[in-house]
Amino acid sequence: MVAVIHQSKHLRIALNYNEHKVKNGQAVCLEAGYYPVGPEHLSFHQKLRRLELLAELNQRTKHNCLHVSLNFDPSENLSDERLREIAAVYLEKIGFAGQPYLLYKHEDAGHPHLHLVTTNIKPDGSAIRMNYLGRDQSEPARKDIEQLFGLVVADKQQKRQVFQVQPVNAAKVLYGKTETKQAINNVLVKVLAQYKYASLAELNAVLRQYNIVADRGDEKSRIFKYSGLVYRVLDEQGNKVGVPVKASLFFAKPTLKFLTEKFEANKLAKDEPKAKLRLKNVIDLYLLNGPKTLDGLMAHLKTKGIDMVLRYNEQGILYGVTYVDHYSKCVFNGSVLGKAYSANAIRERCLKTGADEGKKQNGRMAKLARDGQGTRGKTREDRPGIFDAVGGYQGQGLVETLLDTSGTAEVMDWDLKRTKKKKKKVRMSM
Numbered sequence: 001m002v003a004v005i006h007q008s009k010h011l012r013i014a015l016n017y018n019e020h021k022v023k024n025g026q027a028v029c030l031e032a033g034y035y036p037v038g039p040e041h042l043s044f045h046q047k048l049r050r051l052e053l054l055a056e057l058n059q060r061t062k063h064n065c066l067h068v069s070l071n072f073d074p075s076e077n078l079s080d081e082r083l084r085e086i087a088a089v090y091l092e093k094i095g096f097a098g099q100p101y102l103l104y105k106h107e108d109a110g111h112p113h114l115h116l117v118t119t120n121i122k123p124d125g126s127a128i129r130m131n132y133l134g135r136d137q138s139e140p141a142r143k144d145i146e147q148l149f150g151l152v153v154a155d156k157q158q159k160r161q162v163f164q165v166q167p168v169n170a171a172k173v174l175y176g177k178t179e180t181k182q183a184i185n186n187v188l189v190k191v192l193a194q195y196k197y198a199s200l201a202e203l204n205a206v207l208r209q210y211n212i213v214a215d216r217g218d219e220k221s222r223i224f225k226y227s228g229l230v231y232r233v234l235d236e237q238g239n240k241v242g243v244p245v246k247a248s249l250f251f252a253k254p255t256l257k258f259l260t261e262k263f264e265a266n267k268l269a270k271d272e273p274k275a276k277l278r279l280k281n282v283i284d285l286y287l288l289n290g291p292k293t294l295d296g297l298m299a300h301l302k303t304k305g306i307d308m309v310l311r312y313n314e315q316g317i318l319y320g321v322t323y324v325d326h327y328s329k330c331v332f333n334g335s336v337l338g339k340a341y342s343a344n345a346i347r348e349r350c351l352k353t354g355a356d357e358g359k360k361q362n363g364r365m366a367k368l369a370r371d372g373q374g375t376r377g378k379t380r381e382d383r384p385g386i387f388d389a390v391g392g393y394q395g396q397g398l399v400e401t402l403l404d405t406s407g408t409a410e411v412m413d414w415d416l417k418r419t420k421k422k423k424k425k426v427r428m429s430m
Contacts, residue, residue, distance in 0.1 A: 002154045003090070003142050005134045006067040006193060011051050014067040014117045016251050017189060018104040019044055024182075027115070031084050031103035033091075039102070050100050051118070057125040064119050066096070066130065068138075069106075071113040073152035078112065080105065086145060087114055093141035095128055096120070180242045184231045185250055187212050192254055195329045196270035198263045200256075202331040205309040205322040208234065215244065216256070229256045275330045276337055279323050282306065283341060292350040310343065318343050 008014065021027035029039040035050055055064040070090060072078060078086075087103045101118035120128040146153050187210045197203040204213050211234045217223040223230065230244040231254075247255040286292070286300050298308045305327045311320035321334040321343040334342040340349070 001073075001086075001142055001146055001151050002071040003134070003138045004069045004071065005138055006069075007063040007130055007133075008065045008067065008193065009063055010252075011055060011065045011117070011119065012048060013252055014065055015044070015048050015051075015102065017067075018102070018106075018115050018117060019047075020251075021104070021106060021108060026108040027104045027106045029102060030080055030105050030114075031087065031101075033088070033103065034098065034100040047102055054100070054121045054123065055119050057123070058121045058127050061121065061127040063130060064121050064127070066116070066118050066120055066133075068116040069113055070116070071111055073154075074111045076112065076152060082149070083114055086149060087116055089145055089148070090141055091116065091118070093144060094133060094137040099128075180233055181245045181249065183233065184212055184245060188231070188250065188252065188254055192252065192262070195324075195331060196266040197331045198267045198270065199333075200259065201311075201320075202322060202333065203259065205307070205324050205331055208238070208309065209307055209324065211235070213240065214247075214254075214259075215240070227256050229254075229259070270330045270332070272330075275325065275328045276332065278328060279306065279325060279332065280337060280341065283346075287349050291352070294347060294350055297346070297350060318347060321346060 006014075018027060018029070022029060032039040032042055032047065035042065035047075039047070051065075058064065068090075070086065083105060084103065087101075091097060091099065091101060096118060099118050099120070099122070101116055104115040104117075106113050106115060120130055122128065142154070145151065187207065191203075191206050191210070195203075195206050197206060200214060200216070207213055213232050213234055215230050215232050217228070217230070222228075229247040231247060231250075232240045232244045233242045235241050247253065247258075252258075282301065282304050283297070286297060294310070298310075301308050301323075305325065307324040307326070309322045309324065310318055311322070313319050321341075323332050323334065323337070323341075325331070334346065339345055
């Protein structure tokens with residue numbers, strides 16, 4: 001079993017996502033825990049209002065919605081009653097015993113899975129702490145439940161595969177607006193909430209991996225003039241196809257105004273040295289020995305869960321690069337990582353041969369030995385980064401770190417290091 005946790009402040013969005021699946025015959029509501037009647041007797045607003053009444057008791061808590069998916073191995077054929085038991089035990093073990101919840105069984109994926117929607121606000125107005133909920137409560141609960149119910153034990157590969165968003169198949173959504181909207185919405189629900197992007201270009205770097213693009217239109221268009229936004233499906237060649245759908249028509253309202261607020265919040269959220277460190281070191285290690293190509297680098301990064309999105313102008317000249325890390329869910333422009341990771345720098349680094357790199361490094365090492373000059377002239381932002389357990393984030397990459405002597409004493413000539421004998425002072429007697 002694999003548990004995937006989402007925390008937010010949008011109870012309505014979480015509930016609507018599941019109810020929409022029910023409406024389309026892709027899910028069924030199995031349980032309305034701690035509700036006065038069963039789910040078959042509750043309307044959408046009654047289900048929502050029960051949770052909202054509790055959430056309104058605490059206005060200070062930033063996240064008051066817990067949306068969890070419990071995913072099982074495809075070989076497991078669990079009855080609805082067994083699924084209800086598993087969900088109840090899971091909620092109890094993570095500290096949500098007695099909280100009202102809605103349980104949905106989804107049948108729209110290649111493996112059986114449940115969705116749980118609840119709130120962390122108790123009837124007395126206090127909030128259940130959700131800091132490190134996945135690590136401290138959910139993971140031990142998962143292991144206990146696997147043993148208790150004899151479930152297939154989840155391995156690392158299963159955890160990575162669970163809920164990977166599938167690219168939209170353009171050929172299947174050209175029938176009309178409804179099909180297009182649903183296909184786009186399935187991607188947006190995952191991407192908008194999970195990834196850390198700080199601009200429309202960074203968001204589109206992610207969306208394009210799933211054949212979707214957020215489009216402001218031409219600068220002279222009416223939609224651009226009035227800060228509008230539409231979402232469109234892309235074909236395999238990256239061309240826009242099908243019917244454009246206005247952002248305001250989606251339930252989550254992912255408009256330009258909404259995204260602008262997300263951009264600001266994400267700038268702080270992804271400003272984490274370790275996230276940049278992973279990208280830099282993967283690139284540095286690959287480019288350590290040449291010759292390399294951009295295509296080769298892109299293929300290598302993809303094996304590490306990283307997409308490198310190149311941007312070309314109308315003349316076909318490369319002018320930008322964006323890195324999408326699907327593990328950390330962070331999106332970075334190359335220039336943000338440092339000059340060594342910008343589009344032009346990466347292209348130049350790929351063109352260098354291993355022999356050229358070796359000559360330069362040997363020459364630099366010899367120069368360092370002679371005059372002790374390191375890399376003090378560079379700023380941290382200009383240098384690729386690694387994390388030093390002693391000194392913290394040093395802002396250097398693997399290659400430069402091996403060559404950097406700025407943290408050591410300068411090399412002194414042997415003649416200067418010899419200690420001179422002190423001359424005895426001669427006192428004159430009167």
